[in-house]
Amino acid sequence: MTSLARAQRQLHAHPLALDAALAAGVLLCMLAGSFVDPHGGHGVSWRIRSPDPLSLLLMTLSAVALVFRRSAPMTVLALTGAASVIESVTGDPRAPVAMSAVIALFTVAASTDRATTVRAGLLTMTILTGAAMLAGPLPWYAQENLGILAWTGIGATAGDAVRSRRAVVQAIRDRAERAERTREEEARRRVAEERLRIARDLHDVVAHHIALVNVQAGVAAHVMDKRPDQAKEALAHVREASRSALNELRATVGLLRQSGDPEAPTEPAPGLDRLDELAGTFRSAGLQVEVARTDHGTKLPAAVDLAAYRVIQEALTNVQKHAGSEAKAEVSVVRVGPNIEVTVLDNGHPADDGPPAAGGGHGLLGMRERVTALRGTLTTGPRYGGGFRVHAILPVKTRTATTGENA
Known part of the structure; x- marks a missing residue:
């Protein structure tokens, strides 16, 4: 599975090489088809034949055009379609040049929108089939003519299906990325809110108790010499306020502990009952x-x-x-x-x-x-x-x- 994924990445990284390999394969298929006559004589269903030089030239040119099918799909479709029309009108017997036009139509359907696919598909089917029926050497009702109609329709339909699948996969990826971004933003927002809440609690606790400690310490310093009893009482208040501050600070900071920590605070937060x-x-x-x-x-x-x-x-x-x-x-x-x-x-x-x-x-x-x-x-x-x-x-x-x- 890893080797297959690596091969796919390499092919996607070099699309021109992939198209060149595809064009070579299509050329081989067209050449093989041009040397075989499915209507052999003397009770033989197949025989070897010699294709016309014009057919070989048209097959070669249309295969070369397929190398550039990604960068200029409509131009390649026009070139391969023109070669197919010429072969339909002049070749006898015809070589399967229309195969390159089917591949080009598939590329157009896979790389453009549906409206463009419908227009290009109908135009390609009409021109190729009409040329074969009206100007070709075979009768208009010959199965070869109907085969051109069927294969061009299959090419357009298959390309549109590939484009739709890519759109669905991309939409799923976009939704997943948006969901991930939303989760991250929500997590950051919650962290910011929690930090703000803890900061407020710390401020309230510290400001309240430190203010009390400051006042009582000032009282103790003022009456220390003349009224030591009152100074002792003030210092007792200082000690009580500082103890309360430490307890509340411990409870507030303890909220940062893990939920399963046995040392986490369990007493309720203060309310109006206090x-x-x-x-x-x-x-x-x-x-x-x-x-x-x-x-x-x-x-x-x-x-x-x-x-x-x-x-x-x-x-x-x-x-x-x-x-x-x-x-x-x-x-x-x-x-x-x-x-x-x-x-x-x-x-x-x-x-x-x-x-x-x-x-x-x-x-x-x-x-x-x-x-x-x-x-x-x-x-x-x-x-x-x-x-x-x-x-x-x-x-x-x-x-x-x-x-x-x-x-």
Whole structure:
């Protein structure tokens, strides 16, 4: 099988040599046919005869023309057809020059479209058969004349079948290549989305806990000499925040492990059920946080629950970092129809570095990406009279959850 495939590749790599070999074979067949008389006398069905010099010349010229059948199929068909017509009119008995015309017609049908094949086939059959019937030495109803009609029709039909098969094979290859490209693009898209999701999680975890550690460390440094008890309490909060950061980082990075890894994290992602715990961490860092909820009893999809939690976490982190030491934050979670609305307000005054703009910063960008991915909306911006507002509207039922319920 390997040798056959290698031979096919070599033949396709040298089409002119293949056509020359084909032309030589056709010439041999025509010469063999020209030396045999199928209507021998004295009860003999076959006999040897001497072909006319003109017939030998026409056979040679038509065979040479077949060498160039790929580069100029219509020209070769015209030349071989003309040689066949001349032989039909002048030769007696005729040599099988029409064989070259059949090969040329096959090439035209295999290399052009169906409409061209029909026109060329009908024209070739009409001219060759008409010339043989009307001007040939045999009666118009002779089987040799009908044989020309049949062989030209077979050549055109076979060439069209080869062209159709090539088109089908090429279409299958194109579909396979498109499917492969689509799979590769889908894989790249999924990898990019996963990298973006992990980057958002890492940012939320690190920004939240490092902000708490920074505040508590500052408090400890400020009261270390005068109030060591309060400094110890602040350092305890630092230790707790750092431990929580390490745990969440371990859980986030652990998602990169193989699915069968026994060390992969199994605890659920945080959600609104841990909202009070989240608010408590900020209160321990000195930020006054009030929480109001009217969504009790609402069961949220995991993605929506996590997104709402991360939006509140990032918003409170920004308040802690940018709103000043006297800032207060208000968190509200409200069920409104098919959506759940999360709002975080503060009344702080920006520090010198200022809060991130409404459309900038990795934190706000991450929040917007989370909400948009769930077909929700996020609005951020300064409040009238001072402070900042973050408002997210998330659908209670995502497309994935709805599909699962319908299934």
